[in-house]
Amino acid sequence: MTDEPLLAIENLSVALPKGGDRQFAVENVSLAVRRNEIVCLVGESGSGKSITAHAVLRLLPPGLDVAAGAIRFKDMDLARADEGTMRALRGGPISMIFQEPLSALNPLTRVGQQIGEAISTHAGAKLSRAELDARVIDLIAAVGLPDPPALARSYPFQLSGGQRQRIMIAIAMANEPALLLADEPTTALDVTTQKQILGLVRRLQAERGMGVLFITHDFGVVADIADRVVVMRNGCVVEQGTVAEVLRAPKNEYTKALIAAVPGGRPAAMRSHALGSDPLLEARGLNKVFTSRQGAFRPVRRVPAVQDVALTLRPRETVAVVGESGSGKSTLARMIMRLIEPDAGAIDFDGVDFLKLRGVQLRAIRRKVQIVFQDPFAALDPRQKVGEAIARGPITYGTPPVEAIAEAKRLLARVGLKESAYERYPHEFSGGQRQRICIARAIALKPLVLVADEAVSALDVSVQQHILELLAELREEMNMAMLFITHDLRVASEIADRIVVMRCGEIVEQGETQSVFGAPQHAYTRELLEAIPGRSLFGRPHEPSVNICFA
């Protein structure tokens, strides 16, 4: 490692347009990336971490401009370089990979051609076709994809998320960059894929001696990949140092809070509640195949989503259904909510076969199962006052409006909002506050079962912690059983009594939280556990993390 920084950001400030909630998106940020090191820029949403990285390539959204400071790369100040210089840098000495590989790739061009384009754009002399092809094949092989010649001929939609991200990395590597900017490159990926991509970035970085500026919100990822860490909050750097310094002995209060909020590290308390013995909800043989017609004369496409799933939920019990995307866990939740009709199976709920009910009878029992969705921005009607959203449910079931409104205000206070929130519209609230509103809406009907479909996945880690605590408290207060759908094993370990692991529409393992995480039986469960980022630092889920000392 040389001491000469490759990239030095000095006192960078990026101004927000007037009338924003703060004056600068990024204020007085200084950081350096040296050759052959990975610097992680970590922070919650709105911390300015992405803006900082985009400023390096001057890819700021319209309306945002560098107000002060310098970005030194080699002998240039990128904050002041002209557009021609920047164009020569982008994809050449500095390249970038993004969060969503599907939207970063051209859907109508073969991936080999897209990699080739990156090479020929920056090639000084014109390359022959054969030379270009050879380099493309080399790059595809270098990012660890099988059968490079065949892969070069495929279109982005034919590849999986992980393969697409590998192609993006190949494009970024095309011109032997000195600096790689990675903007949350693994956030949209499943945990097992994430592990592979992190390994790949690490390997390429070491082989080529690149400097990498890696943006992430996940401290687990930081622990796995970073040499040095920069923590940002509200546009300012609050702490930076080596990974050991910052993660094991954070000095700043905010960093401490963030690290403490990483789920799974807390001891699994709150397990004092007595579970009922008779099952409250018992699903048997649930099956769902999605069919899509591709025109009148073509065969129907069938995608099995859930196959022969059986699930029991006892009173006051929390069952976490974990699995990667496409495992059918959300479909399962929606079938239990009767939002998707299963093709076969039965759900015994509170003494009746839930699936046989229709019309008025179905509506009558609906209030006993409520759901909290993943995206708090999509789950609230933008044109309905939040108080009304909560009161509407009880009113539908015949509660007098005056009572329902009073109850809605009480619930708003219970979930940690002001009673005055009743009269306001969803857009006036942050993501975490909206999720509280959604929870209030669900519990207003006093359900026996609360289904939480990735209810904390879209939230920042500190907000996530508060919502999890709130859910755990409400579960005790209201004697609810909870079906908790999540892809995050740490979250599952914190809230669940029992874990159900799903893969490709089938349950592969289920059991008590401690036994599933402590002694996983199925190979897939072990694979999932292995892939959790940051295990070296945060330990396995369900074990208190011993490595962090708050000095």
Added chain:
Amino acid sequence: MKTLASFLRHPAGVIGLVILTGVVVLAIVAPTLFPVDPWDMVAAPFEPPFDGETWLGSDMLGRDVAACIAYGARVSLLIGVSSTLAALVIGVTVGAIAGYFGGRVDEVLMRLVELFQTIPGFILAILLVATLGPSLSNVILAIGAVSWPQLARLTRAEFLRLRSREFVQAAVCQGQPPLSVVLRHILPNAVSPIIVTGSLMIASSILIESALSFMGLGDPNLMSWGFMIGASRSVMRQAWWMSVFPGIAIFLTVLAINLVGEGLNDTLNPRLSRKARAA
């Protein structure tokens, strides 16, 4: 209130609104401004405009062109608005049912919509008026019948988009009956594009009405801009004013409604308009 304020920031929309208000006022004050029946002979025939006793000249039978335009504004606006309302009622209902229930119901209703769309609209309108007889209500019915498929398709698309949204599913889980889900949650969120399309449809209805009257298929008891142009087309070279002034009236009204419609589009769909301005 906020919508109004942001509409007023849209210069084209304001110009449209001013012209449209002018036309509406003209239609309202027509009887006070021109107390005599527009069909009555008030001057010598072929009186040129801007001199003599009439403002905009007189036609072949000595009728006051200005009075005819003022009374024609009533007919145009009445037909434009009521036929659009008729189209809205049919289109939104059909589109909502197709979009909310989907499946077989959707298939049947959409085939019906396509049936209407394959017949050229104007020909169908002529056919309907010619068969049912040229009266005010039949003209409104005919224009409504050719305009609704567009609204039905739009409403269906919006409903399909919104039906799977999580806040709608949450309302279903709250036990709200389907009608309440549609009226409280889906329709209010689908209403902006429907209003915009509806406002633009008033303009096209006025044009269809003018064209029908031009062909002599308007209500014979009502003075209409299209009728004026149709009646004076044979003397266009000798007496330009008889067709040019009602033509200008049609042009300004349709332009004004289109400007207002676009202004509404920008205020009701702020995200679309902001993108357009950034580009």
